[in-house]
Amino acid sequence: MIQVYNTLTREKEVFNSITPGKINMYVCGPTVYNYIHIGNARSAIAFDVIRRYFEYRDYEVNYVSNFTDVDDKIINRARKEGVDELTIANKYANAFFEDTLPLNIKPATVRSRATEVIPEIIAFVADLIEKGYAYESEGDVYFRAKKFKGYGILAHQDLSEMEANAAGRLDDEELTRKEDPIDFAVWKASHASDEISWQSPWGAGRPGWHIECSVMAQKYLADTIDIHGGGIDLAFPHHTNEIAQSEAHTGEKFVNYWLHNGFVNVNDEKMSKSLGNFTTVHDMLVQYDDPMAIRYLLATTQYRRPINYSSDTLSQAHLALERIRTGYRNLSFRLSKASAGHDETVDSLVDKQVNVFEVAMDDDFNTPNALAAVFELVTIANTYSENELVKNDTVKYLLDSIEKLMSVFGIEDLTTNQGLTEEQSSLLEARVAARASHDFKTSDKLREELNELGVFVEDTPQGQRWHK
RNA sequence: GGUAAUAUGGCCAAGUGGUAAGGCAACGGUCUGCAAAACCGUCAUCGCCGGUUCGACUCCGGUUAUUACCUCCA
Structure with missing residues (x-):
């Protein structure tokens, strides 16, 4: 029985998939206007671990994620560099794959780009207008937030508060286009001829930020999906708006379990460009030669907890991982001359720790407790390695168990003993x-x-x- | 202001009503020709103040501090 913390209800709930043995999950991907930063990596790794654990539990996981490849940030960057938007998007989408490869993040089952689903987006928006949930205004299309019952409950935001906040923040021009300050754009009119745009019933324009995820989740998964994930900052407004759009469109519940990962701080500060501590994975991989230690740090902290990234926490992660690697290696050394058979006492100690691991992971992916079980296995392995006589099956069982559990964290290749000159x-x-x-x-x-x-x-x- | 979260040993980090997992570091010991690795042992009373209870780190109230979100943001 797996329990997950659902942001919607703010409680741990027993997880039941819609289709037994299968899971449909959608995780928000990055906007491809720059190299991904450590926060993007954390999110990707957190949900990669969750996915891997479901797979470990024999679920078939359909994992869909997106690249936001059209939005203001990309347009601005393209302007600045004097190239078109897709050049920017392609460059950083490719960089995403290059950067996530050494971190051993499994590719999504489907990785879709916003620009690949424009017809579906237009149809989706048209339907929202038809149903009275959205309206066109000077080429923009806005969603009537208030018309959607329960708007804002994901982030537990008070509607009138949001309204006051929004009103104070928006410029007059935007306010006049909206019926209500909290309405949000599902389609944005194009205002410059050299800006990327598509023809629509409302003129030339491009999708609003939130709409692509609603469309992709429906297109590649279903009207109602099991899990939707992303960074905690996305709960509002992004996910809040997705719920409103999707449920207005389909009339069905959009997501059963909302999972959100915590943030990464850099040297105990929030990562931001203004503080100058904006850390890209691209740079980290250049500066640090043990990418698995980076993965270890990001994967073994419980996904909802904040992580402090610093040279200190990173080197602690490296040392901890070294202990696991050493134990694994030392036991592997005994394999070639191990005698036949197995030691039942040791086998059962292994079984016990594997069980501890599973109980921990079942509890909202409690990776620190799960990891403690791995360290117990390492101690068992080290102790067993010191025996004068070791049995082949038990050595293998120990090695396989450590390997299998570590692969849930995405940490593989525990021995790097290949290729002597x-x-x-x-x-x-x-x-x-x-x-x-x-x-x-x-x-x-x-x-x-x-x-x-x-x-x-x-x-x-x-x-x-x-x-x- | 609103909504949340967090405060546990030198550091990282679990636990959450019955006297504190695990990792790193440190110290002592065993093993070793030496070394390395490993193993064994030592190292906290859980922000503060009250309350409930036979008993609280764990529940309740208060308080202090830190942080996040409130339409750029993983």
């Missing part, structure tokens, strides 16, 4: 020979040489062990 191999062999003849002076010297070549040697009762 000829030089390295012969030095290793020479060292074995030196030790056999108790020539420690030579063996220590060889150890140092190997060290400088990036091969680290350790001596064990079972012989020389090395890693890179």
